[in-house]
Amino acid sequence: MPTAWNESRASEIIRRHEGREGPLLPILHDVQAEFGCIPAPAIPQIATALNLTRAEVHGVVSFYHDFREAPAGRxxxxxxxxxxxxxxxxxxxxxxxxxxxxxxxxxxxxxxxxxxxxxxxxxxxxxxxxxxxxxxxxxxxxxxxxxxxxxxxxx
CATH class of the missing domain: 3.40.30.10 (Glutaredoxin)
Structure with a gap:
């Protein structure tokens, strides 16, 4: 069951992937597993943590069909x-x-x-x-x- 957006919980997810090579996709998968989608506030947070632009993170989210910007149905x-x-x-x-x-x-x-x-x-x-x-x-x-x-x- 997805949880409501929580910035500190998202920070924990990002931290789990520190030092990992190519952490963006694993972070996005974990964020979506936690929140049921990639909430809009997660994009700048992930971008800042990975020294990427928001456009780069959004580009990955919008490119892959499995990432959602809104929660899926039951x-x-x-x-x-x-x-x-x-x-x-x-x-x-x-x-x-x-x-x-x-x-x-x-x-x-x-x-x-x-x-x-x-x-x-x-x-x-x-x-x-x-x-x-x-x-x-x-x-x-x-x-x-x-x-x-x-x-x-x-x-």
Whole structure:
């Protein structure tokens, strides 16, 4: 369960990585694990600690799809958007999911129940189209399995 933003807690996370080569990504991962996202006040704090610009830190956060600037929903559904999944009707299934939950890519339902994210290759090409629901792989998705998945998470 993510905790509320706490500058001293963020300082502790940064300190844990002192002296480490290439500490930015591990710090960002730990900050997100603690707070559920990379809160805006963390960016200048990390930049100062690592002698980087805020733009450099923000650039890394915005480049990597796994970093969030706002907390995710209670459930996270990552739909594969790579070629193998697209060739197996993944695009139509993705459209179905987005319509069903009423969100756009990267969006969270208004009640905070579900975040739907795009990901590019889960390594489940033989089971295309595929997804991860809360880190659990789901393969050979169909219209029926999407409906079952929605029911499973209570939507």
């Amino acid at each position: 459930h996270v559904l990552k739909l594969c958007r790579a070629e193998a999944c697209q060739s197996m009707q993944g695009e139509a299934l993705a459209d179905q999911v987005l319509r069903h939950f009423g969100v756009a890519w990267g969006g969270t339902t208004p009640d905070g129940h579900l975040t739907v994210e795009a990901t590019y290759c889960l390594g489940l090409c033989a089971c295309a189209p595929s997804a991860l629901l809360d880190g659990e792989p789901r393969g050979r998705l169909t219209t029926a399995s999407i409906a079952a998945l929605a029911e499973e998470i209570g939507r």
